[in-house]
Amino acid sequence: MLPIDQSQKDVLKQLKKIHRLDQKYSNGKILCSMSTKPHPIAKRAYEMFFETNLGDSGLFLGAAQLEKEVIDQLGSLLNNKGATGFLVSGGTEANLMALLAARNMKKVKEPEVVLAESAHFSFSKICNLLNIEPVYADLDSSFRVVPVEVENKITENTVAIVGTAGTAELGIIDPIDKLSNIARKHDIWLHVDAAFGGLIVPFLAQPRMPFDFSLAGVKSITVDPHKMGMAAIPTGGILFKDKTPLNFIKTQTPYLTEKNQYTFVGTRTGASAASAWAVFKLLGIDGFKKTVTTCIENSQLIAKGLRRLGFKLVVEPELNLLAFKSENTKGLTVKMAKRGWFISYVPRYDCIRIVVMPHVKRKHVLAFLRDLEAEKL
């Protein structure tokens, strides 16, 4: 550490220099992330609530009100005005809280959870933590989980089934309606990981199959405002169908302004709530529809270009996420990386994965296709 007489200006100058090593979303070169540049209003709101702490909400009644309003809005959007929930650090904490509730409510000695092969890697983290055995069900040729495979994996030890609305690798929506029927039939918790898709599907021009609380079997949903909600990191969301599970995930707090805590994380910035709230207020349903429509249009533009160039799409894109192959997919990833493009190579499907977030504009899409064509020649 340096002596105290170093001025703030100097420190900020050093930081600025180091910050040059970071990629910027606005360059349009990041095509591998479900994060995006937060909306300008999200940043302003975040700054205003910078010192607030939702982990001690009796001190910060304003921030607490914003959290409640954001949860209510997410509940309405996902067809359950009575949903209860929390803004958390992200999808991992949200998924953890859902599986913790499911595990603690159904006390079995050797708990299992039935997951699609395509479930997010956070579930393997969570199963390790919670001592739950993950049991994987196969996908069909369109990379959706096969409902009968899920049903066949259910045992007396199954505490939950997990479906995904917008898988991380291919952007696929599992047949949540069928999973809901299975969950009801066997009286098992159905959790929907809509960390990515939860703020896309409700705004699509072409309605998709229901994936939310409109299905009676859905007990909890993960939906992250810091992905397609353009809120600041950290703003994840967990919604429960009703308050019943809260009793099974609560921890008593001996000295805070609230008596119980339900989230995994204790101290939580209220600035997250403010950032999500501000984007919702400013954009409204119409604004979100516009953003989602643009992302989908840009995705379709890429899909069209890929087909024209002779690449093979792994699956017809459902959301603003594409996956494609070439003769030498891994080699192509390296070549495109040399041209400055950040794209993911997914070993499991030997494909390149592209996420078309709001920071990716039409001009970036066209530049990407031009570079792809140049590499193809």
Next chain:
Amino acid sequence: MLPIDQSQKDVLKQLKKIHRLDQKYSNGKILCSMSTKPHPIAKRAYEMFFETNLGDSGLFLGAAQLEKEVIDQLGSLLNNKGATGFLVSGGTEANLMALLAARNMKKVKEPEVVLAESAHFSFSKICNLLNIEPVYADLDSSFRVVPVEVENKITENTVAIVGTAGTAELGIIDPIDKLSNIARKHDIWLHVDAAFGGLIVPFLAQPRMPFDFSLAGVKSITVDPHKMGMAAIPTGGILFKDKTPLNFIKTQTPYLTEKNQYTFVGTRTGASAASAWAVFKLLGIDGFKKTVTTCIENSQLIAKGLRRLGFKLVVEPELNLLAFKSENTKGLTVKMAKRGWFISYVPRYDCIRIVVMPHVKRKHVLAFLRDLEAEKL
């Protein structure tokens, strides 16, 4: 949600109105929190790195460098330049990572952890998650855990011992040196929860007993820059003595710019690292010493005032945290709350708890004592 034509100005105006419901640290009335107003440089640094994500660090090499440098600085400060670690969401995640590593390294069927009665409530959350049985050891009359009690609780199933440097309720430092000897003797992981004390003890004018990696038994330390480090929430820290445990807490990532993830939280803002880095750079060791000295002086001023007014201190304060009793402690808490003071009533010890963070100035201390005297009369 409102229609799209609502201007950003309007949204910010609404937010400002709601924000009036939040307490402000600068009013000096918050005496119940281990959070504080982030240092102004922390806010500036946070804003600069606002869009970075340490969960995809290949995109954000600058933020990743800052995280590494902050961990290195914390390691030096805690007497282990070779420490490895991460900036995480807070003390809960840090404590989780330590116990997860300890549990996964010592594969026993029914794992137990030996904790002081005074251990932070996050451990009961974590034990619930990890299916670890918490076994509590008694405290002595100065509210430190009794080493022989800890040793007596050790069984074949014990995966870790936890000591605290700065307990949340009384600010007490456990005899970590003795716990270290016990840990070495029985070859058991010793984790030190120094979420609060880790950035106080190294800067005290009067050196305390060692509590850090200078003790050979200490395997991991929680230390939160977002408490006495004046960084922004969320900036917790977990340090491991060496890299060995990393293999036991890693999760493979199939599509990110990094191959493995070690933290519980996936997407993590790099702004946290920037905020902690900036405060360290600006203040340096001398600046931290000055801040800590002022907090301790203000605490001693309160202690003196309490004694003069005839209140009984629960224990001689070791850090900038005090606890005291009156004839009707709970009643006094309510009366002081009516005068606008945010203080905690701790049922376990029937005491009032006061944390004297950097936002609490001498004038606030004097005003608090005046109000206390008025209520006493």
